[in-house]
Amino acid sequence: MKFDIHTLANGLRIVLAPMSGTETATVVVMTGTGSRYENAKENGLAHFLEHMFFKGTSKRKDARAISEELDAIGSIYNAFTAKDRTAYYAKVSSRYLDTALDVISDIFLNSTLPAKEITKERGAVIQEIDMYEDMPMHTIDNVFDALMFGTDHPLGRTILGPKENIRAFTRTDFAAYLKRNYTPQNTVVCIAGSFDEKKVLTKIKRDFSKLKKGNPPALVPFVGEQTEARILIKEKKTDQTQLMLGVPAYPYLHQDEYVLAVLATILGGGMSSRLFMEVREKRGLAYSVHAGSEQYTDTGYFVVQAGVEHAKLEKAVETILNEFKKIKKTKVSKAELDKAKNYIKGTMTLSLETSDRIAQRAATSLLEVGRVRSMEEVLEGIDKVSADDIQRVSKDLLKSDKLNLAIIGPHLQRENFLSLLRI
DSSP: OOOOEETTSSEEEEEHHHOOOOOOOOEEEESOOSGGGGGGGGGEEEEHHHHTSSSBBSOEEESHHHHHHHHHHTTTTEHHHHHOEEEEEEEEEEGGGHHHHHHHHHHHBBBBBHHHHHHHHHHHHHHHHHHHHHOOGGTTHHHHHHHHHOTTTTSOOSSSOOHHHHOOOOOOHHHHHHHHHHOOEEEEEEEEOOOHHHHHHHHHHHHHTTOOOOOOOOOOOOOOOOOOOEEEEOOOOOOOEEEEEEEEEOOOTTTTTTHHHHHHHHHHHHHHHHIIIIIIIOOOOEEEEEEEEOOOOSSSEEEEEEOOOGHHHHHHHHHHHHHHHHHHHOOOOOOHHHHHHHHHHHHHHHHHHHHHHHHHHHHHHHHHHHSSOHHHHHHHHHTTTTHHHHHHHHHHOGGGGGGGEEEEEEEHHHHHTTOOOOO
């Protein structure tokens, strides 16, 4: 796929990804800031600000005006805040791209952040926090991040933030965060799908050239040295125990990031992966179990997540650790290695059939690694992974003193679980 990249005088980057054979188009405006760029008192501000962008601009007076205009063209639109990026997007029939681009550009550039809406939106954000608290499957990663990074570091704090912060934020706080973090050098506008490239580029240049130059926000680097296994339990009355068991791993652009991707797939990618077969199919310990990795510019981790019956938590942990031992001890077969590679290549190809996935992937890649990685580059990296690489990286990462176990459920026996963490 062809990606045309343009850089404005103020540093903002534009990515155009024309696609043949589609009748859709997606606009994504992504900025390289999120909860990682907050101090403790600001925690939750990036996400709350994302909400506020939909509350009105000088041109579109309120949330209803924004949503009605996008609903009237059948758009799929939303926004998200992550630890290291925030994005606003709309996917439409290509005939309506002009409208979608105008609305998303307008909310990004001209939001008025009305004080009365901040007051009202506090309740919505607090309800969002409560909603996720009732969904342990979706909050176990908060427990794991706190364990991995510590709550003194921004990566160890939640994206939504604590309720006391949400209740305290003022319009001045939003304006200061916006000025400090939403800079053109830190922003990417991406259009993917069917569109008139010249017309779209002219529109983006006209609108986004108005952004004043400013330095990209600074992050607090993560420096951590783990010397012993760790466990963190969030004691909660639940019908099922959620667990995440993982180890520190690699950042973006690490020489072994593709090896880690294949390793994660062998262990927990798909319904024929080792963990799925051992944990679910053979022992019936979990309905859902999978493995994956999280990457940042300076750190990362590899992790397994599962939801299990309370009484079977110890057995599930033992089974996962046993698979860690096996993959360290014995090289994977060529057939299993090829299956994992083909799984990655197949799922990646399927995921990049749609304009929204292509736009979000391109914008993320440009922000995180400084360029848009082509699918060909990634697939080539996957193909080069050998059985020796898998064993080498397994031995490098899967060590007893690097294990981290996060749990949500009605458990208090911390020492019992800690004694299991040996491989």
